[in-house]
Amino acid sequence: MVFIRAFLLGGVICVLAQILIDLTKITPARIMVIFVVTGVVLGMLGIYPRLVEWGGSGATIPIIGFGNVLAKGVIEDIEKKGLIGAFSGGVRAGAVGIASAVFFGYIMAIVSKPKIKNKS
Amino acid sequence: MDKKMTRKEYMQWSQKEAPKTRKGKNMLMAFLIGGTICTIAQIINSFLLSAGMVQEDAGTVTTLIMIFLGAFLTGLNVYDDIGRIGGAGAAIPVTGFANSIVSPAMEYKKEGYVMGVGARMFLIAGPVLVYGIVASIICGILYYLFA
Amino acid sequence: MGTRLGKQTIRLDSRPVIQAWAAIVGAKEGQGPLRRYFDEVVEDEYYGEKSFEKAESKFIRETISKILMKGNVSTGDIQYLFAGDLLNQCTATSFGVSASEIPYFGLYGACSTIAESISLGSMVVEGGMAERVICITSSHFCSAEKQFRYPLEFGNQRPPTSQWTVTGSGGVLIGSAGDGPRIVHITTGKIVDMGITDANDMGAAMAPAAVDTITAHFTETGLPDDYYDMVVTGDLGEHGKNLCIKLLEENGINIKHCYNDCGTMIYSPEQGTDCGGSGCACSATVFAGYLLEKLSRREINRLLLVATGALHSPTSIQQGESIPAIAHAVGVEMQQN
Numbered sequence: 277m278v279f280i281r282a283f284l285l286g287g288v289i290c291v292l293a294q295i296l297i298d299l300t301k302i303t304p305a306r307i308m309v310i311f312v313v314t315g316v317v318l319g320m321l322g323i324y325p326r327l328v329e330w331g332g333s334g335a336t337i338p339i340i341g342f343g344n345v346l347a348k349g350v351i352e353d354i355e356k357k358g359l360i361g362a363f364s365g366g367v368r369a370g371a372v373g374i375a376s377a378v379f380f381g382y383i384m385a386i387v388s389k390p391k392i393k394n395k396s
Numbered sequence: 397m398d399k400k401m402t403r404k405e406y407m408q409w410s411q412k413e414a415p416k417t418r419k420g421k422n423m424l425m426a427f428l429i430g431g432t433i434c435t436i437a438q439i440i441n442s443f444l445l446s447a448g449m450v451q452e453d454a455g456t457v458t459t460l461i462m463i464f465l466g467a468f469l470t471g472l473n474v475y476d477d478i479g480r481i482g483g484a485g486a487a488i489p490v491t492g493f494a495n496s497i498v499s500p501a502m503e504y505k506k507e508g509y510v511m512g513v514g515a516r517m518f519l520i521a522g523p524v525l526v527y528g529i530v531a532s533i534i535c536g537i538l539y540y541l542f543a
Numbered sequence: 544m545g546t547r548l549g550k551q552t553i554r555l556d557s558r559p560v561i562q563a564w565a566a567i568v569g570a571k572e573g574q575g576p577l578r579r580y581f582d583e584v585v586e587d588e589y590y591g592e593k594s595f596e597k598a599e600s601k602f603i604r605e606t607i608s609k610i611l612m613k614g615n616v617s618t619g620d621i622q623y624l625f626a627g628d629l630l631n632q633c634t635a636t637s638f639g640v641s642a643s644e645i646p647y648f649g650l651y652g653a654c655s656t657i658a659e660s661i662s663l664g665s666m667v668v669e670g671g672m673a674e675r676v677i678c679i680t681s682s683h684f685c686s687a688e689k690q691f692r693y694p695l696e697f698g699n700q701r702p703p704t705s706q707w708t709v710t711g712s713g714g715v716l717i718g719s720a721g722d723g724p725r726i727v728h729i730t731t732g733k734i735v736d737m738g739i740t741d742a743n744d745m746g747a748a749m750a751p752a753a754v755d756t757i758t759a760h761f762t763e764t765g766l767p768d769d770y771y772d773m774v775v776t777g778d779l780g781e782h783g784k785n786l787c788i789k790l791l792e793e794n795g796i797n798i799k800h801c802y803n804d805c806g807t808m809i810y811s812p813e814q815g816t817d818c819g820g821s822g823c824a825c826s827a828t829v830f831a832g833y834l835l836e837k838l839s840r841r842e843i844n845r846l847l848l849v850a851t852g853a854l855h856s857p858t859s860i861q862q863g864e865s866i867p868a869i870a871h872a873v874g875v876e877m878q879q880n
Contacts, residue, residue, distance in 0.1 A: 279438050286434025287427035293484035294426035298417045304487050304699050305520045309527045316531040333437035338488045350536035362536025376460045377497050384471035385501030385513050390695040391473045392588040403738035410747035415703040470696050479698015486698045495698050503694035506594045
């Protein structure tokens with residue numbers, strides 16, 4: 277069942293990040309950087325695409341999946357255009373993610389304002 | 397201050413005395429929240445597929461919708477609560493990436509639309525893009541040379 | 544003219560009087576156990592202003608008006624203002640006090656600022672340079688989070704040693720005459736840095752500074768450790784308070800029976816603040832709200848306020864520097880009849 281696989285894989289990836297945060301006091305920003313780089317490497321090695329096949333959104337939705345998308349784009353463009361593909365592929369493949377985050381982020385920032393937190 | 401205790405000893409002692417992170421609870425919540433977010437994405441994805449979209453497009457549109465949801469819930473002042481409860485379960489999915497872009501943009505709006513919203517938007521997401529892109533180019537060059 | 548008792552401690556022989564005091568706090572502080580001691584609880588974190596920084600300035604401005612009103616004086620009667628806050632270049636204070644046109648000394652002692660300002664203010668009164676001074680500080684959860692930590696809407700988890708910046712402002716009017724609590728001893732802290740680099744663990748960073756100052760106070764005054772009815776540190780929180788008690792015991796000072804910490808007093812555990820309160824307003828509002836009220840009602844007669852400050856900046860933390868900490872002590876006593 278694809279939904280259960282997505283739940284399990286997505287959950288496990290997040291738990292790995294949580295363990296890193298709690299054990300090493302690494303800040304969330306650094307965790308995101310570590311995960312995206314890991315995604316690039318696993319994508320290049322052909323390991324991550326297999327996880328995507330198995331877990332669907334459980335593999336693509338975590339930020340590590342964004343690294344995989346960058347890697348996938350780079351490989352595709354290198355196959356087509358040679359070395360220049362290393363520079364063109366990543367941002368091309370990640371374009372929707374980056375552009376939509378910037379666009380929705382900008383809109384939301386304009387229409388809303390921050391509130392005090394209630395609890396820690 | 398007691399001169400007998402060195403800095404290193406103090407650091408170790410104070411950490412031993414410090415209240416402990418509830419690791420078990422944090423892990424469980426990260427698993428549940430992270431898993432739930434991915435399942436929601438999978439449901440959207442399956443719906444798009446059943447509506448006749450091809451796999452590749454469905455994946456892209458799913459990501460786009462999830463990013464919108466993350467941004468939207470941040471704007472509604474809800475995502476910080478999801479993050480407080482879910483920890484990495486809320487931070488690691490793309491919804492958390494969207495949260496990391498919207499939250500500083502909202503916060504620094506008072507410093508203007510260019511240097512406030514525009515520049516600070518990438519306070520946390522900027523490093524992710526920088527390292528993601530640099531890593532993909534380095535790996536790409538290696539791939540070109542050796543594969 | 545005051546007597547120097549030791550390297551860090553002086554005794555003020557004229558015993559300047561705290562003539563009036565006021566504390567205004569935010570909504571969360573107003574839900575805490577000390578709510579009825581505050582002059583005003585402001586429910587809106589923007590305080591009707593456009594930004595958190597402007598709101599913080601308004602906290603100071605309103606608190607000054609309250610102090611003047613309660614002291615039955617006007618701005619013209621005040622010779623000096625000693626004040627500061629947590630924001631870069633102390634802008635919250637500068638904007639907050641500008642309309643009052645009182646000669647102003649801007650101070651930065653982080654969360655220890657209230658004791659720093661009271662120390663300097665009462666020395667000036669003791670020296671006859673002023674008849675009345677106001678000492679006041681402020682902090683705001685939202686402006687402090689923005690400057691020192693993450694954006695408010697960012698979904699991060701706070702580590703269990705973290706503390707909650709108190710929103711509010713507290714201040715006192717010190718004069719040369721009158722009834723009320725009197726400032727008798729001042730022990731000025733020196734920088735103590737035990738190498739803590741984690742900005743989410745300020746209790747551990749500041750506890751050694753509090754211990755250093757309290758030890759110096761009892762050594763140099765020669766007072767017994769049961770002299771005070773209450774010894775209160777500024778914002779060590781649960782974690783720092785625990786460290787402080789243990790370190791003091793090692794130094795042979797036993798104040799366990801009368802010791803407390805403003806950071807652990809201002810919130811109740813159910814309010815979810817991890818280790819408790821922090822910020823300039825933490826010790827300032829607890830002192831100017833609760834503690835001075837207890838003194839004036841003679842529920843306690845002798846109080847040692849030890850406000851603690853972590854003197855790091857976001858830049859120094861990012862560069863991996865440790866946190867320099869300081870603690871200033873002020874001995875406040877009711878006149879014995």
